[in-house]
Structures are given as structure tokens and as C-alpha cells.
Amino acid sequence: MKFPRVVVWAFDDWLANQLREAVTERKWVLQSVRTHAEWVKATGTHGPCVAVVQADPTGESEKQLAEVGELYRTNPDTDVVLVCDVKLNDEDRPPWTAAALDLGARLVLYPPLTQTVLEDAVVGLMERKVGVRERPVRSSPPSPQNPPLAGKEVEEEIDLAAGDFEAE
Amino acid sequence: MSSPSPSRFAWRTLFARSRTAVFVFGGDRKLRYVNPAWEQLTGKPLSAVRGAKMSAVRRSVSPMAPPPEVWAGQFARVRRAAPGHTDGPPWWDLTFVPLLGDGDHRVLAVVGTLAVVGPVPSLPRVKVPEALAAVRASHAEFYTFERINGPSAVSERLVSQVRAAAIGEMPVWLTGEPGTGKETVARVIHHNGPRRERAFVGLVCGGLQPYLIDGLLFGKGGAASGRVVGTLYLKNPHELSPATQEKILNWCDSPAGPRLICGSTISAAELVTAGKLARPFHTRFAAFDITLPPLRTRLDDLPALADRLGLPRLSADVLAMLRMHTWPGNLREFTAVVAKADGGPLTKELLPRVIRERHLIATNPPPATPPPTPKLDDILTAVEKRLIENALAEAGGNQGVAAERLGVFRQRLARRMAALGIAEGGE
Numbered sequence: 001m002k003f004p005r006v007v008v009w010a011f012d013d014w015l016a017n018q019l020r021e022a023v024t025e026r027k028w029v030l031q032s033v034r035t036h037a038e039w040v041k042a043t044g045t046h047g048p049c050v051a052v053v054q055a056d057p058t059g060e061s062e063k064q065l066a067e068v069g070e071l072y073r074t075n076p077d078t079d080v081v082l083v084c085d086v087k088l089n090d091e092d093r094p095p096w097t098a099a100a101l102d103l104g105a106r107l108v109l110y111p112p113l114t115q116t117v118l119e120d121a122v123v124g125l126m127e128r129k130v131g132v133r134e135r136p137v138r139s140s141p142p143s144p145q146n147p148p149l150a151g152k153e154v155e156e157e158i159d160l161a162a163g164d165f166e167a168e
Numbered sequence: 169m170s171s172p173s174p175s176r177f178a179w180r181t182l183f184a185r186s187r188t189a190v191f192v193f194g195g196d197r198k199l200r201y202v203n204p205a206w207e208q209l210t211g212k213p214l215s216a217v218r219g220a221k222m223s224a225v226r227r228s229v230s231p232m233a234p235p236p237e238v239w240a241g242q243f244a245r246v247r248r249a250a251p252g253h254t255d256g257p258p259w260w261d262l263t264f265v266p267l268l269g270d271g272d273h274r275v276l277a278v279v280g281t282l283a284v285v286g287p288v289p290s291l292p293r294v295k296v297p298e299a300l301a302a303v304r305a306s307h308a309e310f311y312t313f314e315r316i317n318g319p320s321a322v323s324e325r326l327v328s329q330v331r332a333a334a335i336g337e338m339p340v341w342l343t344g345e346p347g348t349g350k351e352t353v354a355r356v357i358h359h360n361g362p363r364r365e366r367a368f369v370g371l372v373c374g375g376l377q378p379y380l381i382d383g384l385l386f387g388k389g390g391a392a393s394g395r396v397v398g399t400l401y402l403k404n405p406h407e408l409s410p411a412t413q414e415k416i417l418n419w420c421d422s423p424a425g426p427r428l429i430c431g432s433t434i435s436a437a438e439l440v441t442a443g444k445l446a447r448p449f450h451t452r453f454a455a456f457d458i459t460l461p462p463l464r465t466r467l468d469d470l471p472a473l474a475d476r477l478g479l480p481r482l483s484a485d486v487l488a489m490l491r492m493h494t495w496p497g498n499l500r501e502f503t504a505v506v507a508k509a510d511g512g513p514l515t516k517e518l519l520p521r522v523i524r525e526r527h528l529i530a531t532n533p534p535p536a537t538p539p540p541t542p543k544l545d546d547i548l549t550a551v552e553k554r555l556i557e558n559a560l561a562e563a564g565g566n567q568g569v570a571a572e573r574l575g576v577f578r579q580r581l582a583r584r585m586a587a588l589g590i591a592e593g594g595e
Contacts, residue, residue, distance in 0.1 A: 014247060046504045062299040069307045076351060077500065079372065093389030098367035098396035099300055103307055106372055107384060120377045128375030137409075138377045 002047030010054035072104025189282040318469030339453040344460030347500030350431035358399040366398025374407035406444035463495040
């Protein structure tokens with residue numbers, strides 16, 4: 001059996017690092033690629049796969065989008081989540097989103113992007129492929145501030161905003 | 169110029185002169201040093217923060233805390249919301265470099281840098297560039313009627329239905345087994361229909377959280393906010409929440425709404441009856457119902473499909489093997505099989521074991537009816553009869569001699585001969 005794969009094609013490791021915990025927890029494979037050749041190799045094999053592509057609409061994003069389109073035509077079962085690198089204004093966003101979706105992207109995410117949103121998108125799409133459903137259904141975006149986990153020891157902390165540091 | 173010796177190297181001076189905000193954690197995970205640039209950036213003096221311990225458990229209130237992998241000796245770069253903000257921007261971009269000890273690879277200290285990333289400016293209007301428009305155009309050219317055509321009768325019927333659907337703008341419901349190419353058919357309808365200048369949006373209804381679908385379509389600057397979507401394809405719409413189903417129906421009903429195409433393994437009528445789908449999906453948005461044929465009913469298309477996937481001509485024996493398979497995964501399964509050839513010829517050895525075994529069984533049929541297993545009594549009777557006949561033959565038909573040879577009384581031999589139907593002469 002081929003292991004489910006999450007392929008991340010981004011400018012740096014930030015996106016892959018955001019997904020690492022969720023992916024390894026489920027024993028999926030995380031592949032972080034930088035170049036076109038690595039991307040083609042990583043997405044060329046069949047099996048459950050979700051790809052995350054980072055693109056800059058103000059730059060030469062058509063290269064990444066062309067690859068998204070190519071992947072969709074050759075392997076339509078690979079779901080692509082496009083992560084936009086910059087914030088677009090309300091006028092520009094719909095046509096750019098539509099262009100990306102038209103080429104086969106399943107979801108387009110814009111900044112500010114939180115780890116939970118990224119995990120919800122990638123894990124949700126992959127869980128549909130592998131036939132499991134573990135994540136709770138959320139009708140609204142999760143709050144960025146998660147409460148401390150029950151039963152885990154919370155170490156001594158400082159709040160830089162509050163200014164009440166404990167000096168040695 | 170000689171470099172300073174390590175013992176004399178004034179690293180504090182170097183950090184003090186740097187414009188980069190630098191901090192140092194000790195091996196005990198306490199903050200030991202911050203440089204003036206850090207103090208200026210955060211507004212906190214060194215004296216106030218020295219010795220503070222920061223935890224990774226609640227990073228939201230302790231954004232300086234090194235992630236766990238740093239204490240395991242790995243380099244890390246993270247972006248966190250700045251203190252006082254539940255979410256960025258502004259962000260804090262933190263880089264952590266662990267300094268490992270000589271012997272046991274224990275982390276002696278962690279040196280880090282901090283940079284504040286402000287709000288991402290909203291850029292001036294960006295048109296979809298021409299290069300991107302060209303990419304979309306070439307993408308659209310891929311989805312011709314030839315993409316789904318084939319020599320089989322069922323394919324011809326499918327193409328004629330799709331042509332009819334592409335002419336109008338009525339909603340379409342596609343029913344078909346998994347892997348029969350419902351989304352590809354939806355694409356063909358869109359890219360050959362009157363709304364082809366606008367975008368085709370394929371929505372995976374199961375798996376994505378409702379808020380993600382809501383944001384994508386109806387959020388600020390979402391796809392529904394401009395007249396940019398030509399066709400909305402819903403993959404298994406019954407997996408959407410009732411609220412989202414309602415929103416999508418309202419959008420599709422509006423003058424600026426897209427054409428709706430739905431794909432499922434089950435018909436709209438059945439889903440509505442089961443209470444999984446809003447009634448309008450069946451009454452108003454399934455005007456044109458197309459059932460996609462499974463691959464096992466269009467085996468005549470296999471050579472054409474292989475050709476379309478860039479495979480050299482299939483050999484007769486491989487084609488015969490492919491035709492014997494039932495293809496439960498339909499075109500998706502066939503594509504995966506063809507992919508193994510990697511552009512070269514598809515040989516028997518590359519075929520999955522299930523196909524090879526099915527062919528082997530079909531070409532080497534087992535015997536039609538195995539011979540019945542003989543009963544023990546019948547065997548013993550036959551043996552007894554043969555022994556008596558042999559003894560009589562050797563004795564020249566003399567029953568007394570034959571009985572003696574067989575070790576039985578003559579009367580018993582006579583009874584057995586009568587029972588077994590042996591004639592007096594031993595014939």
C-alpha cells in the first residue's frame with residue numbers, strides 16, 4: 001500500500017513545518033520540495049496525495065499555476081491547496097482565486113494564515129481520500145488562542161505584552 | 169590581521185552593536201541575554217527579562233519560547249503573532265540556533281534572532297496577467313468532447329448527452345460509480361458551454377470544513393463576490409451542511425450565480441428521499457441527468473483510452489488480459505495501471521497481480537466435473553470378485569481347490585460366488 005503523501009512546494013520550510021506535526025501524527029509522508037524537478041517527481045506517483053503550493057500573485061505565479069493545471073490534468077485525484085503569499089485587495093482576489101480554482105486548485109488560502117486553518121484544509125482533504133474522519137466539523141474558523149491542554153503541566157511563563165517578567 | 173582568540177572574543181560587544189534583535193537562552197531554558205536592538209524592539213530592558221523561563225506549551229502567551237525541536241538540537245524558524253495580538257500581523261519571525269556540547273550533544277545554549285513583520289500591505293489592483301490567461305486557455309483546450317469519446321456504443325451515447333448539456337445552461341446531475349470521470353465530464357460541459365470564459369470551480373464537499381467552503385465562496389473577496397465563476401461543480405453535494413447547501417442554492421438562483429453541476433454515485437432523487445440533500449437540488453438543479461457508464465461496459469474503449477494516456481499500441485495478449493478485468497475502480501484504476509508503464513509499452517509483467525491471476529484462471533480452466541469418489545464397499549466387492557475369479561481360474565474351475573487357496577470353506581465360496589454373480593466355471 002502506498003502511504004498518503006503531503007507534498008509542499010514553497011519558498012521556504014515554513015509551510016511544511018506548520019504541517020509536520022499533523023502529518024507525522026497520522027503516519028503520512030511529508031515531502032517538502034523547492035524546485036520544479038522535485039515537484040514533478042514527488043507528484044508523479046499515484047496514491048493518495050494532497051499538494052500544497054505557495055504562489056505570489058504579484059510575481060510570476062503563472063508558473064506555479066501552470067503546474068497546478070498540469071497536475072490536475074494528469075492526476076486529477078491529487079488535491080491542491082494554493083497558499084497565496086500576499087494579501088490581495090477585494091477587487092483582485094476573486095479573479096485570481098477563480099483563475100487558480102479554474103486550473104484545478106481545490107482551495108486558495110490568503111494571509112493571515114494560521115496553522116489550524118492549514119491543517120484543517122490538508123488533513124480534511126486527505127482524510128476524505130483515505131476514508132477516515134477524525135477532525136471535528138467546524139462551521140467557523142477556530143480561535144487562534146488555544147486553551148492549555150488539560151492534564152499537561154504548564155511551565156512558568158512570561159507574557160511579553162503584560163510586562164511582568166520574573167527577574168532572576 | 170589576526171582573529172581574536174575564542175576566550176577573548178567579545179560576543180556581547182558584537183551583539184550590542186548589531187541592529188538585529190538577538191537573544192540567548194541558557195541550557196536551563198532561561199533567557200540569559202538580549203541585545204539593545206531586542207530591547208528597543210520589544211520595549212523591555214535586559215534587567216527585566218534576564219532569567220525568565222519561557223514555555224512552548226502556551227506559545228500564544230510566550231512567543232519567544234523555542235520550539236521543542238530546538239532543545240533536541242535542531243535549527244528552527246517560526247512565525248508567531250506578536251505579544252498583545254491574538255493573530256498576526258504584526259508577526260514575530262524568530263530564528264533559533266542551538267549550540268551543542270562537545271560530548272553528549274546536550275544543548276548548551278540557544279541563540280536566536282527576532283524580526284517583526286508588519287501588516288501585509290494591500291497591493292494595488294492586479295489584473296490576471298496575460299501569461300496566466302494563456303495558461304487557462306491551454307488548460308481549457310484539453311477538455312474537448314474527444315476527451316470522453318470512444319468507439320463503444322455507450323461512449324457515443326455519453327458524448328451525445330454531454331453535447332446536449334453543453335449547449336444550454338441548465339443544471340446537470342452526473343451519476344456514476346467512483347472513478348468514472350464525473351468531474352472530467354463536468355469540465356467538458358463547462359469548457360464547451362456558453363460560460364467557458366468564466367472559471368470552473370470544483371468543490372470537494374466532503375472533507376473540507378464548512379468554514380473553509382464558506383470562506384472560499386462567500387467570504388470577503390470570495391469567489392461568489394464577483395461574476396467570475398461560470399460553473400460550480402459540487403462533488404458529493406450531500407456531504408455539505410444544510411446551511412451551506414442553502415447558501416449555494418441561493419447563489420445559483422441569483423442572476424450572477426454560476427451554472428450548477430453536481431456529481432455523485434447516487435441520484436439526486438434518492439439523496440433527497442434519504443433526507444441528505446435539500447429538495448431544490450432535485451426539483452430545480454437536476455434538470456439534466458446523465459449516468460456515466462462504468463468501464464466494464466465500455467471495454468471496446470480500452471485501446472483508445474490507452475492511446476489518450478500516451479501509451480504505445482496495446483499488444484493483443486495484454487488487451488485480452490485487460491478485457492477480462494472487471495475494473496471496479498473504473499478509469500481511475502485504469503489510469504493507475506497505465507501509469508506503471510511510464511510512457512513505455514504496457515507488458516504483462518507490469519499488470520497488477522489480480523489481472524494476471526484472473527487471466528491465468530480464465531485460460532486454464534479446471535476440469536469440468538471431477539470423477540466421483542468410489543465407495544469403500546464397492547472397492548472391496550470388486551477386489552473380492554477379482555480374487556475369487558483368479559483363484560477359480562488357477563484351479564481350473566475346481567471350487568474345492570479354489571476355496572483351499574483362498575483359505576475359506578467351500579460352502580462360503582459358493583455363497584460369495586452366487587452373491588457376486590460369478591458363474592460356476594469361474595467365467
